[in-house]
Amino acid sequence: MKKHNKYNTEVTGAEAVILSLLDAQVTDVFGYPGGAIMPVYDALYDYMDQLNHYLVRHEQGATHAAQGYSRVSGKPGVVFATSGPGATNLITGIADAQIDSTPMVCITGQVHSHLLGTDAFQETDVVGISMPVTKWNIQVTKAEDIAPAIAKAFYIATSGRSGPVLVDITKDAQFGKTKYVYEKCESIRSYFPCPKVNEEEISKAAELINNAQRPYILSGHGVLLSGAEKQLLDLAEKANIPVASTLLGLGAFPPTHKLYVGYLGMHGNYGPNLLTNECDVLIAIGMRFDDRVTGNVAKYAKQAKVIHFEIDSSEVNKIIHADVAVLGDAKEALQLLLPKIKSQKHSEWLQKFTDCTTVEFEKVVKNAVNPTTEKLRMAEVIHQFHQLSEGNAIVVTDVGQHQMITSRYYKFNQPNHNVTSGGLGTMGFGLPAAVGAKVAQPEKEVVAVLGDGGFQMTIQELGTIMQSNIPVKILVLNNNFLGMVRQWQQLFFDRRYSFTEMKNPNFVAIANGYNIKGRKVTERKDLNEALKEMYESKEAYLLEVVVENEENVFPMITTGASVSEIILE
Amino acid sequence: MENTYTLSVFTEDKIGLLNRITIIFTRRHINIESITASESEVKGIYRYTIVVTVSQEQVEKLVGQIEKQVEVLKAFYHINNDILSREMALYKVSADALKENELFTRIVNENHAKILSISPEFIVIEKTGDEREIKHLFNDLEKFGMLEFVRSGRVAITKPMKTLNTFLKEVENNSKTIVKHFNN
Numbered sequence: 051m052k053k054h055n056k057y058n059t060e061v062t063g064a065e066a067v068i069l070s071l072l073d074a075q076v077t078d079v080f081g082y083p084g085g086a087i088m089p090v091y092d093a094l095y096d097y098m099d100q101l102n103h104y105l106v107r108h109e110q111g112a113t114h115a116a117q118g119y120s121r122v123s124g125k126p127g128v129v130f131a132t133s134g135p136g137a138t139n140l141i142t143g144i145a146d147a148q149i150d151s152t153p154m155v156c157i158t159g160q161v162h163s164h165l166l167g168t169d170a171f172q173e174t175d176v177v178g179i180s181m182p183v184t185k186w187n188i189q190v191t192k193a194e195d196i197a198p199a200i201a202k203a204f205y206i207a208t209s210g211r212s213g214p215v216l217v218d219i220t221k222d223a224q225f226g227k228t229k230y231v232y233e234k235c236e237s238i239r240s241y242f243p244c245p246k247v248n249e250e251e252i253s254k255a256a257e258l259i260n261n262a263q264r265p266y267i268l269s270g271h272g273v274l275l276s277g278a279e280k281q282l283l284d285l286a287e288k289a290n291i292p293v294a295s296t297l298l299g300l301g302a303f304p305p306t307h308k309l310y311v312g313y314l315g316m317h318g319n320y321g322p323n324l325l326t327n328e329c330d331v332l333i334a335i336g337m338r339f340d341d342r343v344t345g346n347v348a349k350y351a352k353q354a355k356v357i358h359f360e361i362d363s364s365e366v367n368k369i370i371h372a373d374v375a376v377l378g379d380a381k382e383a384l385q386l387l388l389p390k391i392k393s394q395k396h397s398e399w400l401q402k403f404t405d406c407t408t409v410e411f412e413k414v415v416k417n418a419v420n421p422t423t424e425k426l427r428m429a430e431v432i433h434q435f436h437q438l439s440e441g442n443a444i445v446v447t448d449v450g451q452h453q454m455i456t457s458r459y460y461k462f463n464q465p466n467h468n469v470t471s472g473g474l475g476t477m478g479f480g481l482p483a484a485v486g487a488k489v490a491q492p493e494k495e496v497v498a499v500l501g502d503g504g505f506q507m508t509i510q511e512l513g514t515i516m517q518s519n520i521p522v523k524i525l526v527l528n529n530n531f532l533g534m535v536r537q538w539q540q541l542f543f544d545r546r547y548s549f550t551e552m553k554n555p556n557f558v559a560i561a562n563g564y565n566i567k568g569r570k571v572t573e574r575k576d577l578n579e580a581l582k583e584m585y586e587s588k589e590a591y592l593l594e595v596v597v598e599n600e601e602n603v604f605p606m607i608t609t610g611a612s613v614s615e616i617i618l619e
Numbered sequence: 620m621e622n623t624y625t626l627s628v629f630t631e632d633k634i635g636l637l638n639r640i641t642i643i644f645t646r647r648h649i650n651i652e653s654i655t656a657s658e659s660e661v662k663g664i665y666r667y668t669i670v671v672t673v674s675q676e677q678v679e680k681l682v683g684q685i686e687k688q689v690e691v692l693k694a695f696y697h698i699n700n701d702i703l704s705r706e707m708a709l710y711k712v713s714a715d716a717l718k719e720n721e722l723f724t725r726i727v728n729e730n731h732a733k734i735l736s737i738s739p740e741f742i743v744i745e746k747t748g749d750e751r752e753i754k755h756l757f758n759d760l761e762k763f764g765m766l767e768f769v770r771s772g773r774v775a776i777t778k779p780m781k782t783l784n785t786f787l788k789e790v791e792n793n794s795k796t797i798v799k800h801f802n803n
Contacts, residue, residue, distance in 0.1 A: 177635060182642050186689045189634070206689055240631050240692040364683035 063193030064089035064224040067157060068097050070200035073232040076128050078102045078119065078489055080112035084132025085172055087159025089224035091130070104489060104518050107510035109136050111482035113143020114508070117152045118486030121469045122444055122494075124277075126153035126207045127486060133160045134172030137218070138179060142476055144214045145183040149473030150298060151271060153212035155203050156180075163191040163220040177218050185213030193226030198233070205235035210243025211362040212275060244361060247378035247386055254374045255357045256390035258331050264399045265291045266329035266354075268314060268343075271298035271472075272336015272361060272380050279303070279465050281384035282335065289394040292403050294322035296337050298472045301462035305441065311403040315342045317454040317603045320414075320616060321406025326351050327614040328402070335359040336380045339369040340473065349612035359383050413618040414604050419459065425598040426574055428452055428527050432459040432499070435525065435581050443585075444469065444487050444496045448480030448504030451533035454603045456499050467494075478507030484522045485514055495523065495585065502528040502554050512564040515590050523584050524566075524592040526557055529599050537602045542609075561592035568592035623652075624678045624696045625704060625775045628667040629659060629783065631690040640667065640691075643684045649673055653706070653772035661783050664692065670773050693786055697777060704775035708753045708768065709735070710744045716763035717742070723763065730756040741766055 061069065067090050071079070079101060083091040094103060106112040109131045116127025127147075131140050137158040147154045160166070161173045177189045186206045190199045196219060203215045259265055273282050279302050286293045286303070292311045293303045303310050312319030314326075323345075326332070332354040337343070344350045347369060358365075358372035359380050366375040376383045418429035432455050435443075441463035447453040447470045462468045469487055471479035484498035505526050515522060536550040558568035567589060571580045577595065584593040607616045630636055637656060644651050652670040659666040673681070678696045685694040714737070716723045727734060732746035746756050753770060 178638065181635065181639055182646065187635075238689060241689045362687065364680070364687045368680060368683070 059230075060227045061230045062089065062093065062224065063196050063219065063226045063228060064093040066193060066196045066228055066230050067200065067219065067224070068093045068101060069230055070197045070232050071128060072097070072100055073234075074200065074204045075125075076101065078104065079128045079130055080104045080106055080115040080119070080486065081130025082106055082109050082112060082132070082136060083130070084134075084136045084159065086133035086161055086221050087130060087136070087157075087224075089221065090157070090159065090219075102489075103130075104485070104514060104520075106482065106485075107513040108508065109139035110142050110478065111485070111508055111511045111514065113140050113147065113154065113156070114476075114479050114482035115486030115489070115511075115514075116154045117143060117147050117150075117479075118446055118469050118483030119490040120152050120154060120486075121483075122466050122487045123490035124466070125490070126155050126204060126212075129154065129156040131156065131158050132172065133158060133176070134174045136172075137176035138174055140216075141180060141183065142474075142478075144180055144216065146471050146474040146476045146479065147214040148183045148185065150471065151212050151275060152214065153207040154214040155200070155207050156214065156216040157200075158216060158218045159224065160189065160218045160220045162222045164222070166220070176216065180216050183214070184216050187216040187218070189218040189220070190223050191220045193223050193228035196223060196228070197231060198235075201233060201235040202238070205238070206241070244379050245363060245377040247376060247383045249386065251374055251376045252383065252386045253390065255333075255376055256387055258355050258357055258374060259289060259291075259333065260390075260392045260394075262331035263396075264329045265289065265331040265333060265396070266325065267291050267293040267333045267335060268296065268337055269293055269299045269302050269335050270296045270337025272359070273299055273302040274336075274465050276336065276361070276380040276382075278336070278381035278384050281381055281388065283307075284388055285384055285391060288388065288391050290396045290400065291333070292396075292400055294319075296340070296343055296472075297457055297470065298468075299337065300457060300468040301465045305461035305463065309400070312407070313457055315340075316345075316607045317458065317605065319407070319458070320410035320605050320618060321403040323605070323607060323613040323616045324406060325402055327353065327612065329354050332356045333359070334370075335384070336361070338365045341369075344369065345607045345611055345613045345615070349614070410605065410618065423598060426572070426577060426595060427601055428455040428529075428597050429459050430574075431525070431527060431577065431581075431595050431597065432456050434578055435497070435499075435585075436460045438578075438581055438585055439495065439497070442495075443467065444491060444494050446470070446480050446484040446487055446496065446498045448498075448500045449475045449477045450501045450504060451529070451537065451601070451603050452499055452501045452527040454534075455527075458603075477504040480504055481508050481524065482511045482514070484524070485511060485520055488520050488522045497523040497525055497585070499525045499527065501533060502526060502530060502552055502557075503532045505557070506554075509560065512561065512566060515566060516564040521588060521590050523587065523590070524561070525581075525584065526592065526594045527597050528554060528557070528594050529597050529601065530554055531599055533601070534603070536600065540600070540602070557592060557594045566590045566592055568594065570594040570596065572596040621672050621674055623670065623672050623699060625699070625702055625773065626667070626669040626671065626678070626682065626685070626694060626696045627775065627777070628669065628685055628694045629692040629786070630665045630667065631692065632663055632665055633690045636688070636690050637667070639688050640669075640685055643681060644671065647677070647681070649677070649681070655772035655774055659783055661787065664783070664787075668773055668775050695777075697775070701779070702775040702777050704749065704773050705747050706750060706753055706771050706773050707745070707747045708756070708770040710746070710757065710760050710765065711741050711767035712744070712760050713764040713766060714738065714740050714742055716760075719763070726756070726759045730759065732756055
């Protein structure tokens, strides 16, 4: 173990990278070495007992692992990659983190500064390439600039509306010598991460809520990011306001609570979508009116006064006009709002949601979780998995039908247990994100629910699981199709199944090849026991469940339709 | 309805920031009509003047996205009435223009332009003015054979009296919010 008397000795820039990470309280890094970042990896060699490094199989995997890590721990995920292809392989994960407000610090090696712009081997302008998808980025060419850049990077990634940042460090800066000084960054003159909550706006919001007959709360990812779950619950209970959740907000509000009405969006629950167009005051907390939530914006909640609680001022009026905008941290804002809220009943209004739940149960849920079909259906798998885990597992999904089914049928009992790619919809996210989640929360059961398509986009991360011995569970719902695209082809492209059918490998054999136990289930009678075996396994485990090939996810708000035009079948 | 807006963006001095700002326009398929950047009256703070033709709603969103950038201190937008703006142009015409010296001199004088350089082959004329005036002189000089023409981006000063330093103080005290015009 290297004990560094770090404030008195000169260190290399590479060592300054490691020391800065330690000073930023980093314990885990996901990465992949290469030429331009070799000095950093060499410095890491002396600190392996203080900084756990997980060797991924592709740099994209490192970014998703860092995202999964961050989403379940609240800490920023950290990524190492080399220059050129190493750096460009990060872009998908960075873009995903940017749109889903996930704090992440990427450190890339870069060619010598004298080679910049010469088309040197593995040189790419990663600062330029990552600019549109990072919250902030910087190139460092001198050893002494490394610690301040990293300090700034952590501050920017984690403050305000969190997001990904990238620090690109030339090889000569890594080799250069510097006196190591780490000063935590706590402010930047031009940067105002968290607006102070305006009391006047709070009063206006309270007045609207107190006078509302049919108030309705939409709870988003911002509630989780600000840790405002308790305040949200208090607000809802005080005035008996129904609460619906966005995809990324799932888990912020107890799913069994009588005021919880369900999940919003294109494949969300019936009532929460339909009744958006019947509420009189819409209270949006930490959400950004994504098009998957709003459907046709021209026909979205036109009858309602909108109160928007939002940390990022550029989100206000971006999609939906806010009658009252409360800028700032959701927790702080709700704390200020609560004493001004009057107790209310809203019984009739709540009954409408209950009625919708009944309709949805009869038309969709009943058949989905207890199907009469010969083949297994996705919803019954997730429903049984939910019952088995009692809603307490960290569930990481990929993107597609299985993702929508999981968000519909897995009821997250706890905050920060739902990890999914929302805004970007990145296939391949699930497996590496589950790796990161398990690293961050080793005591929790982490289950990656994947489709056969997305699994194969980052299937190589089975190698990471094997090498670092990360006991994640993998539940593959295999319908031998790119199911969501196939569903659209069926509904909107006259069943012309253009390149959506998948000829799949033997997934269990592949898992076994990585020394991971596996099992394949095709029959209903084996499902429960197989799920149990997977869930209770102490080691990594892959369960492939072969499901109905051409199952559609309903309800659905089709493109261009209004939330009130949600269809059930 | 679309309108011409002049954006004034005050930023820290950082490599690549101009790129970060132009990306905001590119991503929304909005063409930047002109852009200039230079140090402002406050040392270390840069001022970008950007001209775009967009709707009111679009310009508000653009300013919001620009202000969101970590190293942007403040961004404003103005309609033409709120600013005094100038562009500069250089015109290179054939020295044959001197064959019609009287007409040539009259055009230069009437347009409040000045002759920057005369050589045996060509003459360079300099003109400061608004877009319309610069175009007017271009049309007038074209008959002498335009060899080269170059025009700067717009630089603009806002009419209401409020200095950047006042804003810096406000910015340091308050949170960053969109200020529609200098006098708001």
